[in-house]
Amino acid sequence: MNRRNFLRVVGLGALASALMGSYALAIEPLYRLRVTRYAFTPPGWTRGLKLRVAVLTDLHACEPWMPRARIERIVARTNALSPDVTLLLGDYVSGMSLATRHTPPEEWAGLLAGLSAPLGVHAVLGNHDWWEDAAAQARGAGPTEAGQALAAMGIPVLENRAVRLEKAGHPLWLAGLGDQMAFTPNAVQRNWRGIDDLPATLAQITDDAPVLLMAHEPDIFPQVPARVSLTLSGHTHGGQVRLFGWSPIVPSRYGNRYAYGHAVEEGRHLVVSGGLGCSVAPIRFGSPPEIVVLDLG
Numbered sequence: 001m002n003r004r005n006f007l008r009v010v011g012l013g014a015l016a017s018a019l020m021g022s023y024a025l026a027i028e029p030l031y032r033l034r035v036t037r038y039a040f041t042p043p044g045w046t047r048g049l050k051l052r053v054a055v056l057t058d059l060h061a062c063e064p065w066m067p068r069a070r071i072e073r074i075v076a077r078t079n080a081l082s083p084d085v086t087l088l089l090g091d092y093v094s095g096m097s098l099a100t101r102h103t104p105p106e107e108w109a110g111l112l113a114g115l116s117a118p119l120g121v122h123a124v125l126g127n128h129d130w131w132e133d134a135a136a137q138a139r140g141a142g143p144t145e146a147g148q149a150l151a152a153m154g155i156p157v158l159e160n161r162a163v164r165l166e167k168a169g170h171p172l173w174l175a176g177l178g179d180q181m182a183f184t185p186n187a188v189q190r191n192w193r194g195i196d197d198l199p200a201t202l203a204q205i206t207d208d209a210p211v212l213l214m215a216h217e218p219d220i221f222p223q224v225p226a227r228v229s230l231t232l233s234g235h236t237h238g239g240q241v242r243l244f245g246w247s248p249i250v251p252s253r254y255g256n257r258y259a260y261g262h263a264v265e266e267g268r269h270l271v272v273s274g275g276l277g278c279s280v281a282p283i284r285f286g287s288p289p290e291i292v293v294l295d296l297g
Contacts, residue, residue, distance in 0.1 A: 032284075032288040032289060033073070033074065033077065033276075033288070033289050033290070033291070034288050034289070034290045034291075035077070035081065035290065035291050035292075035293055036273070036274075036290045036291070036292050036293070037292075037293045037294075037295070038262055038271060038292070038293070038294045038295070039294070039295040039296075040262075040269075040296070041296065041297050042210065042229035042230040042269050042296060043226065043229055043267055043268070043269065044208075044210050044211075044226075044227070044229045045210050045229055045296065045297055046170050046171075046172070046209065046210055046297075048168075048170060048297075049167065049168075049170040049172065049210070049296075049297045050167075050295070050296070050297040051084050051085070051167060051172070051294075051295075051296045051297055052081070052082065052083045052084045052085075052293065052294070052295050052296075053083060053084065053085055053086075053087060053212070053232075053293070053294040053296065054078050054081055054083035054085075054086040054087070054117070054291060054292070054293055055086075055087050055089060055232055055234075055271075055273050055291070055292035055293075055294070056074065056078060056086065056087070056088050056089070056115075056273075056276060056291060056292075057088065057089035057090060057091065057126075057216070057233075057234030057235075057273050057275045057276065058089070058090070058091040058126070058234045058235065058237055058273075058275030058276055058277050058279070059071065059074075059091065059092045059108065059112075059275075059276050059277050060091055060092075060093070060094050060095060060096060060128070060276075060277030060278060060279055061092055061093070061094060061102075061103035061107075061108040061277070062094035062096060062099035062100075062101060062102050062103055062277075063099060063100045063101040063103070064099075064100055065096070065099065065277060065278055065282045066094075066103070066276070066277045066278075067103075068103070068107070068111065071108060071111045071112070072111060072114070074276060074291065075111060075112065075114045075115055076114075077291060078115060078291055079114070079115060079116050081291070081293055083117045083293065084117060084118055084119050084167055085117050085118075085119035085120060085121075085122065085165065085174070086115050086116075086117045086120075086121045086122075087121075087122055087123075087174075087212075087214055087232060088112065088121065088122070088123035088124070088150075088155070089123075089124055089126070089214055089215075089216055089232060089233065089234040089235075089273065090123070090124050090125050090126025090127075090128075090129060090179065090216035090234060090235070091126030091127065091128045091129060091216065091234065091235065091275070091277070091279070092105070092108055092109070092112075092126070092129060092146055092150075093105070093128045093129050093132045093133075093146055094128070094132070094277075095128035095131060095132050095279055095280075096278065096279060096280065096281075096282065098281065098282055105145045105146050105148075105149035106149050106152070108149075109146075109149035109150050109152065109153045109155070110153060112150070112153065112155065113153035113154065113155065115155075118167075119165050119167060120156070120165075121155050122155070122156055122158055122163070122174055122176065122214070123150050123155050123156065123157050123158070123176070124157065124158055124159065124176040124177060124178075124179070124214045124215070124216055125144060125146055125147055125157060125159065125178075125179050125182075125216065126179060126216040126217075126234070126235060127179055127180075127181040127182065127216065127217070127235070128279070129144055129146035129147070129179070130144060130179055130181075130182040130183065131184055133145050133146065137183060137184065137186075140183060140189070142159075142195075147159070157176070158174065158175065158176020158214060159176060159178045159195070160176070160177060160178045160195070160196065160197045160200055160201045161175070161176055161201065161204065162174065162175040162176075162201055162202070162204040162205050162211075164206075164209070170209075171207065171209040172209050172210050172211070172212065173205050173209055173210070173211040173212070174211075174212050174214070175201050175202065175204075175205070175211055175212065175213045175214065175228070176201070176213075176214045177196045177197075177198060177201055177213065177214065177215040177216075177220060178194065178195035178196045178197060179194055179195060179196065179216055179217070180194035180196045180215070180216070180217045180219060180220060181194055181217060182194050182195045183195075196215075196220065198220060198223060198224070201213075202225070202227065202228070205227075210229040211227060211228045211229055211230075212228075212229060212230050212231075212232065213228045213230070213231045213232065214232050214233075215231055215232070215233050216233060216234055216235050217233060217235045217252070218231070218233035218235065218236065218252060218254075218258035218270060218272050219252055219253055219254060219258065220233075221233070221258060221263070221265070221268070221270045222265075224268060224270075226266075226267060226268055228268070229269070230269045230270070230271065230294075230296070231268075231269070231270045231271075232270075232271055232273075233258070233270065233271070233272045233273070234272065234273045234275045235251060235252070235272075235275075236250055236251055236252055236258070236259050236260060236272060236274070236275075237251075237274055237275045237277075237278070237279060237284070237287060238259060238260035238272075238274030238275070238287035239256070239259050239260065239287060240278065240279070240281075240283060240284050240285075240287055241283065241284070241285045241286060241287065242259075242260065242274075242285070242286035242287040243285075243286055247259050247260070247287070251279075258270065258272055259272065260272050260274055260287070271292065271294065273290060273292045274287045274288070274289070274290050275289065275290070276289045276290070276291075277289070
C-alpha cells in the first residue's frame with residue numbers, strides 16, 4: 001500500500017469513528033424511539049384472556065438527554081398503543097453526572113401521570129431511585145422521593161406487593177418486587193442490600209389466576225417459581241452498546257444472559273426491556289430507546 005492509499009484508509013477510518021461516535025452520543029439516545037412488540041401465551045395463562053401490556057423503564061429524567069418534551073412524546077406514543085395496563089419498571093431518577101439539569105421527581109411524575117390505561121398504571125422503583133435519594137440512604141429505609149412523587153400522582157408503587165386485576169371477567173395478578181440493590185455499601189453495611197422479598201410478595205396471591213411479576217433488575221429470575229407466568233424487567237439498558245446481539249458491559253452478575261429480550265428457561269418466561277434513557281454515560285449504540293408492548297394470550 002502506498003502512502004496515499006494508507007492516508008486514505010486512515011482518513012476513512014477516522015471519519016467512520018467520528019460518525020459512529022456522533023450517532024451513539026447525539027442520535028440514538030436522543031432521537032430514536034422504537035416500539036418493540038412481543039406476542040405469545042405465557043404458561044399458566046387463562047384461556048380467553050387477551051391482555052396488552054405497555055412497559056416503560058429506565059427513564060433517567062434529565063437534560064439534555066431526557067427532557068420534558070421527550071417524556072411527553074413517550075407518554076403520548078404509549079397511550080396511542082391502547083394498552084390494557086401500563087407498567088413502569090423503575091429508574092426515573094437520572095443518576096448521571098453528565099447532565100445540565102436533573103429533573104425534580106414532581107416534574108417527571110407529573111408527566112407520567114398523563115399515561116392512561118383501563119387497568120391502570122403501576123410502578124416499581126429502580127436502584128437509582130434509591131441511590132440518588134440521600135435521605136433514604138442515610139435512614140437505610142424508605143420512603144423515597146421518587147416513590148412519593150409517583151403516589152402523589154395516583155400511580156401506585158408496588159413494593160413487595162401484589163394486586164388483583166380483572167379484564168373481561170378474567171382475573172390476573174400483578175406483583176411488584178422491591179429493588180434488589182436499594183442500598184449502597186457504607187461503613188456499617190459493607191455489601192449491597194436490597195429490599196426485595198419475593199416469597200412475601202407471592203404469598204399475597206390467593207388463587208390460581210396468572211401472575212405478572214415486575215422486577216427492576218432481571219437477576220431475580222432464576223429464583224422466580226413456575227407459578228409466575230411472566231417476569232418483566234429493565235435495568236440493563238440492553239448494555240447501552242450492543243453489537244450483533246452481544247453487549248460488552250451489562251450491569252448484571254449474569255452478563256449477557258439477561259441483557260435484553262425474551263428469555264425462556266425451564267418453561268419460565270422473562271422479558272427484559274432496553275429502556276428509554278442512559279446511565280453513567282449518555283451513549284447508546286445498537287440498543288435504541290424503546291417502548292415494549294406485549295400482546296399476551
